[in-house]
Amino acid sequence: MICSVYSFAVSGIEASVIRVEADVSGGLPGIDLVGYLAGEVREARERVRVAMKNSGFFIPAKRITVNLSPADERKGGTGYDLPIAMGILCACDIIPAVLTDGYGFVGELGLDGRVRGVTGILSCVYEAKQRGFHSIIIPSANLEEGALVEGIRVYGVSSLAEAARHFTDTGGTLAEPVQWNGADTETVGDFAQIRGQFLAKRAAEIAVAGMHNLLLTGPPGSGKTMLASRIPGIMPKLTFEESLELTKVYSVAGLLPADGGMMRKRPFRSPHHTATVPALAGGGRMPIPGEVSLASFGVLFLDEFPEFRRGSIEVLRQPLEEKRIHVARLNGNVEFPAKFMLVAAMNPCPCGYYPDRNRCTCTPDMIKRYKGRISRPILDRIDLCATMPGIPVQELSAGDAPSGDTSEGIRRRVECAISVQRERYKGTPYRYNSEVPGEAADRLFALDREASVLLAHYAEETGCSARGYYRLKRVARTIADLDGSTKVGNRHVTEAIGFRMEEDANVS
Ligand SMILES: Nc1ncnc2c1ncn2[C@@H]1O[C@H](COP(=O)(O)OP(=O)(O)OP(=O)(O)O)[C@@H](O)[C@H]1O
Ligand SMILES: [Mg+2]
Numbered sequence: 001m002i003c004s005v006y007s008f009a010v011s012g013i014e015a016s017v018i019r020v021e022a023d024v025s026g027g028l029p030g031i032d033l034v035g036y037l038a039g040e041v042r043e044a045r046e047r048v049r050v051a052m053k054n055s056g057f058f059i060p061a062k063r064i065t066v067n068l069s070p071a072d073e074r075k076g077g078t079g080y081d082l083p084i085a086m087g088i089l090c091a092c093d094i095i096p097a098v099l100t101d102g103y104g105f106v107g108e109l110g111l112d113g114r115v116r117g118v119t120g121i122l123s124c125v126y127e128a129k130q131r132g133f134h135s136i137i138i139p140s141a142n143l144e145e146g147a148l149v150e151g152i153r154v155y156g157v158s159s160l161a162e163a164a165r166h167f168t169d170t171g172g173t174l175a176e177p178v179q180w181n182g183a184d185t186e187t188v189g190d191f192a193q194i195r196g197q198f199l200a201k202r203a204a205e206i207a208v209a210g211m212h213n214l215l216l217t218g219p220p221g222s223g224k225t226m227l228a229s230r231i232p233g234i235m236p237k238l239t240f241e242e243s244l245e246l247t248k249v250y251s252v253a254g255l256l257p258a259d260g261g262m263m264r265k266r267p268f269r270s271p272h273h274t275a276t277v278p279a280l281a282g283g284g285r286m287p288i289p290g291e292v293s294l295a296s297f298g299v300l301f302l303d304e305f306p307e308f309r310r311g312s313i314e315v316l317r318q319p320l321e322e323k324r325i326h327v328a329r330l331n332g333n334v335e336f337p338a339k340f341m342l343v344a345a346m347n348p349c350p351c352g353y354y355p356d357r358n359r360c361t362c363t364p365d366m367i368k369r370y371k372g373r374i375s376r377p378i379l380d381r382i383d384l385c386a387t388m389p390g391i392p393v394q395e396l397s398a399g400d401a402p403s404g405d406t407s408e409g410i411r412r413r414v415e416c417a418i419s420v421q422r423e424r425y426k427g428t429p430y431r432y433n434s435e436v437p438g439e440a441a442d443r444l445f446a447l448d449r450e451a452s453v454l455l456a457h458y459a460e461e462t463g464c465s466a467r468g469y470y471r472l473k474r475v476a477r478t479i480a481d482l483d484g485s486t487k488v489g490n491r492h493v494t495e496a497i498g499f500r501m502e503e504d505a506n507v508s
Helices: 044-054 081-091 121-130 140-146 160-168 198-210 224-234 240-252 277-281 310-322 364-372 407-424 438-444 449-462 466-482 490-498 502-506
Strands: 002-011 014-025 030-034 063-069 103-105 135-139 153-157 214-217 299-302 324-329 332-337 341-346 384-387
Touching: 002 081, 002 121, 014 081, 014 121, 030 044, 044 081, 063 081, 081 103, 081 160, 121 135, 121 140, 121 240, 135 140, 140 153, 153 160, 198 214, 198 224, 198 341, 198 384, 198 407, 198 466, 214 224, 224 299, 224 341, 224 407, 240 332, 277 310, 310 324, 407 466, 438 466, 449 466, 449 490, 466 490
Parallel strands: 002 103, 030 063, 103 135, 135 153, 214 341, 214 384, 299 341
Antiparallel strands: 002 014, 014 063, 324 332
8 A cells, every 4th residue: 555644855944845755565584765865864764664673563464565755855954853754654554544634734753662763853844834734743842943833733743752752642732833932032232331432333223224344454453353243133123023033044054943933043153264164164064054144134244354264255145136046956947035234354464553654564565455355246245334432442442431432323314214124115126225236226215416426526536446336325225214314315325435445535
């Protein structure tokens, strides 16, 4: 008799349905597994056989063939153990096959019959619901994660016997639906703790308000890392949908927090400059997301920016443009989201103290070479640049009095500016000012006459590139949005010029 049960394959952060067919017939006793399987799935044969025996199930001395379809999709991971075992139990008539209709199964088996947790459960449960399954049986270790999906019954089991008992008696724990109780905005600290650095703080506010990428330059200890790590705290709160997508990414990466719940905070990822391409972009035989995806809806911070190797930094180009990344795989590509805001930090020169001539020992040539190490195509995608001077010790030790606005105060202004953009970009493919390309910016950004004249004049004087011109325009638009102004005025353009790239001003 042929019996089918259903499971799921995860590719990127999306899952698809896999049918597990089991057949019992005469012939040499044994289990055969077919269906374009990766090594670990082929090994399931032994795991499943021993786990079934140790769970007290008698396997008839017959030929058992298990096929995983569709046949053209490569199946990897250990999540097929449980569905394979369930398929065999149905085919052997140990479980009435009709009872498993409408069920999905995911889980790894230990030799003792225990069901172990797997990665990517959220995507599987989500797909099960979308495809009309009424229930899904998953490892109890993943139950909290599975419970995040509404509209499907999610059962957690800790052993194969418990999963089987579900269909004959009562086995498994039904997940309680999880209530979304809002995002968490807590970060390592508050903006008000950063002394001085008002320009840099303002640059961060503008950057977040228009989702612009940001470059911070300053000597060691000026607070670049401190500022960058607080940026998630001034971003708007995560919405439920964003949180769900982020949780899928972390689930596939196997990085969900131990309580298994949702990702409720915007991430701050700070890969080291020696990070490899797969660590940044994602990869592996069963591709898992890299830093660019783990930073989605939050900040990707590249400290010591010029130290990053060209080769590894170039992988940022696609995600910066498209907000997603393709990871090459044996058979085709896997896609992960990569919707981060880039914050890069660097010293002004190799020793870090330029232009302080008392401390800086670098020659102009050394400085030029140091800056030349930065990838130009990436720099082209950074709209704002802020210099952070060294802070005098007296100022640092000036007590605990807050310095400037709190993160919450800044976040409120940012949220207003973003809602203005939502309105403006209704019916367009854009969401933030930073995403609007040249021609569209000319059409969508209203500049008053003075501002247009100033911008044109500035462009002519400095000979700035078309790229630089539009960068200024976009930043000025965001500044005007923060200001609650429908038209971009003179003062907005002037402020934007203050945050321009040094390179843009130097082109002549
Ligand atoms: N503006 C500031 N206000 C308050 N504390 C500061 C400020 N700048 C630096 N600090 C203190 O100095 C420490 C070092 O700062 P941080 O690591 O952010 O410097 P940095 O600019 O990243 O230096 P580096 O170039 O060496 O990476 C911080 O943890 C903080 O305690
Ligand atoms: Mg630092």
